[in-house]
Amino acid sequence: MNLGPEIGHALAVCVAAIFTQNILLAYFLGLCPFIGVSREVKTAFGLGLAVIFVMVSTTLLNWLAYHYVLVPLGLEFFRFIMFIIIIAAFVQFVEMAIERFSPFLYQQLGVFLPLITVNCAILGASLFMVIRNYSFIVTIGYGLGSSVGWFLAIMAMAGIRQRLANDRIPRGLQGPGITLIIAGLMALAFIGFTGVLQGK
Amino acid sequence: MNGSGGQSDIKGIAVEGLWRNNPIFKQVLGICSTLAVTNLVLNTVVMCVALIFTLSLSSATVSILRSLTPRNIRMMVETLIIAFYVIIVDVLLKAYWPEMSTNLGPYVGLIITNCIVMGRAEACGTSNPPGTAALDGFFNALGYTIILLIVATFREVLGMGTFMGYAVPYFSTPAWDKWIIMVMPPGAFFMLAIVVWVFRSIQLAGEEKAS
Numbered sequence: 009m010n011l012g013p014e015i016g017h018a019l020a021v022c023v024a025a026i027f028t029q030n031i032l033l034a035y036f037l038g039l040c041p042f043i044g045v046s047r048e049v050k051t052a053f054g055l056g057l058a059v060i061f062v063m064v065s066t067t068l069l070n071w072l073a074y075h076y077v078l079v080p081l082g083l084e085f086f087r088f089i090m091f092i093i094i095i096a097a098f099v100q101f102v103e104m105a106i107e108r109f110s111p112f113l114y115q116q117l118g119v120f121l122p123l124i125t126v127n128c129a130i131l132g133a134s135l136f137m138v139i140r141n142y143s144f145i146v147t148i149g150y151g152l153g154s155s156v157g158w159f160l161a162i163m164a165m166a167g168i169r170q171r172l173a174n175d176r177i178p179r180g181l182q183g184p185g186i187t188l189i190i191a192g193l194m195a196l197a198f199i200g201f202t203g204v205l206q207g208k
Numbered sequence: 209m210n211g212s213g214g215q216s217d218i219k220g221i222a223v224e225g226l227w228r229n230n231p232i233f234k235q236v237l238g239i240c241s242t243l244a245v246t247n248l249v250l251n252t253v254v255m256c257v258a259l260i261f262t263l264s265l266s267s268a269t270v271s272i273l274r275s276l277t278p279r280n281i282r283m284m285v286e287t288l289i290i291a292f293y294v295i296i297v298d299v300l301l302k303a304y305w306p307e308m309s310t311n312l313g314p315y316v317g318l319i320i321t322n323c324i325v326m327g328r329a330e331a332c333g334t335s336n337p338p339g340t341a342a343l344d345g346f347f348n349a350l351g352y353t354i355i356l357l358i359v360a361t362f363r364e365v366l367g368m369g370t371f372m373g374y375a376v377p378y379f380s381t382p383a384w385d386k387w388i389i390m391v392m393p394p395g396a397f398f399m400l401a402i403v404v405w406v407f408r409s410i411q412l413a414g415e416e417k418a419s
Contacts, residue, residue, distance in 0.1 A: 034393045039240040040323045085299055088317050089291045096284060128240040128321040135314035180409030184236040185401050192397030199392065 011145070018149030021142070025153030027201035031129050032161045033194055035136075038129030042162055043187050052166035054113045055124075056159035060152075062102055063130055066095050067151035070134040071144055091134045099124045129158055165190060218343060225347030231324045232355040232400075233407040238324030243359075243400060245315055247391040249372050252360035254308055256353035258301075258316060260346060262293045263325050267345030269293075270333030286329045287320065294319045324352060355407075359399045367391035 031037045038059070045055050070091050078084055102124070107114045124130060133154045137147050168190055177186050231237055245251040269289045270277075277285050298316050301309045309316070319325060332344040365371055367390030369380035378384055389395050 036240050036243040036393070036396065037318070039243070040237060043236060085295060088295055088298070088320055089288065092287055092291055092320060093284075096287065128318045131321045132314055132318055135317050139314055178405070178409070179412055180407075181401075181405045185404045185408065188397050188401035188404065192394045192401065195394040195397055196389075199394070 014143060014145045018146045020149075021146050022149035022153035025150055026157040026160065027198060030157040030161060030195075030198050031133065031154040032158050033191065033198050035132065037132040038127050038158055039191075041124075041127055042158075042165065042191070043184050046162055046165040046169055046187065049163065049166045049170060052162045056162050058102060058106070058124060059127065059129065060155040060159055062095070062099060062124055063133055063155035063158075064148070064151040066091075066098050066130055067133050067137055067147050068144075069094050069098065071137060071142075071147045074138055087135075087138065091131055095130055095134075129154070161191075161194065164194060217340070221340065221343050222347045225344060225349075226351040226354070227411075230351040230355065230407070231327075231348050232352055233404045234411070235324070235327070236404070237327050238322040238352070239400065240318070240322070243356075243396045245312060246356055246360040246396055246399075247363055247367070248311075249357070249360045249364050251308070251311055252356050254301075254305075255312060255315065256349070256356060258294075258297045259319060259322070259325075260349040260353065261297060262290060262319050263328060263349040264342045264345040266290045266293050266325060267329050267333040268338045268342035270329040271336055271338040271341035274334050282334065283326075283330075286326060286333075290325050290329065291320050324348065355403060359396070359403055362399055363390045363395055367395060 025031065028034070032039065032042060041055060046052050073090055073094060074084075074087060078087055078090060133151060137150060142150055165187065169187065172186065181189075225231075229235060232239060245255045266286075266289050270286055273285065273289070294317060297319070298309075301312070301316060328345050328348050333341045336344070361371065365376055365379050366387045369376055369384060369386055379386075387395070390399070
């Protein structure tokens with residue numbers, strides 16, 4: 009089997025998922041932690057890394073589960089439950105690992121670690137992968153690109169919000185309001201990448 | 209239902225879900241999966257009906273099973289209950305309205321991870337009788353729906369000049385330069401930010417007056 013074109017396709021999907029089709033800024037997935045945990049760069053970094061790890065691993069696990077278990081059995085409608093169980097089990101594993109190796113990070117992320125399970129970006133990536141019919145190799149590129157895109161977005165947001173901490177913002181706009189406006193501006197900026205990809 | 213739910217109780221739950229603790233502009237939960245479909249009013253309506261159905265029934269189910277569920281696996285049980293109702297919606301939509309199912313793409317399935325569903329099941333379903341939990345879920349979902357319909361209406365009218373697919377006078381004529389950005393992702397963020405801002409300011413002003 010010639011893997012060349014497959015890998016090329018995977019790379020293209022990866023770059024597109026980071027920039028023009030950013031899972032957060034173009035598909036609105038994973039917005040809750042994006043607004044809740046983006047106050048500090050350090051915690052955003054930890055959560056971002058956890059998301060990269062979980063998303064890449066779960067999209068691959070879910071791909072295998074979907075194509076080797078659900079499709080042969082004709083149980084495609086069962087995928088929601090299958091995916092969510094795989095994701096929940098995997099997050100539990102990551103939680104135990106972080107607790108073991110970095111108590112500080114564990115304290116910082118606190119309630120948000122279990123919330124990765126209900127991070128729509130994770131389940132969303134798996135569902136997009138099924139709908140768009142990606143092959144296994146392309147799924148690697150897609151999972152990596154999407155999670156790195158999410159990571160970049162939350163890091164940028166945390167950096168901007170740290171600078172905003174001392175600014176005077178209208179009271180009704182404080183917190184989520186201003187975060188959404190910044191996200192909108194970031195989404196505009198990321199749309200600018202469209203030209204770069206098409207110009208190739 | 210059960211004995212504890214009086215008239216004033218229902219009113220209290222309604223005010224809490226629709227206004228005082230509104231899921232969108234107060235709790236800012238669960239905006240992910242639904243923001244994406246607010247570029248068209250019709251998609252938003254379907255999505256919100258699905259959400260109302262899922263949220264009320266899953267809250268009630270969690271509440272019915274609350275004494276049977278071991279505490280340490282309750283998140284998992286809640287997720288499975290929610291997934292059960294979402295699958296019903298998904299299968300029905302695929303069977304009777306395939307175009308809409310394609311339009312909404314993965315977002316129907318993503319109701320499972322919509323934080324507001326989980327949040328209400330956890331906050332209300334685990335500690336209240338089924339009737340109260342169902343009402344709480346219903347009014348929270350309704351509060352959510354109203355805000356998203358406002359967002360969707362502005363996005364569709366300003367960006368496409370239509371409402372539910374029908375041309376709107378003036379906005380669909382050449383006199384109105386269509387704001388294409390409104391139907392693109394940044395428009396959703398801006399519109400939601402404005403709605404959050406307006407409603408929070410009204411709420412803050414009301415609280416100040418009261419105190």
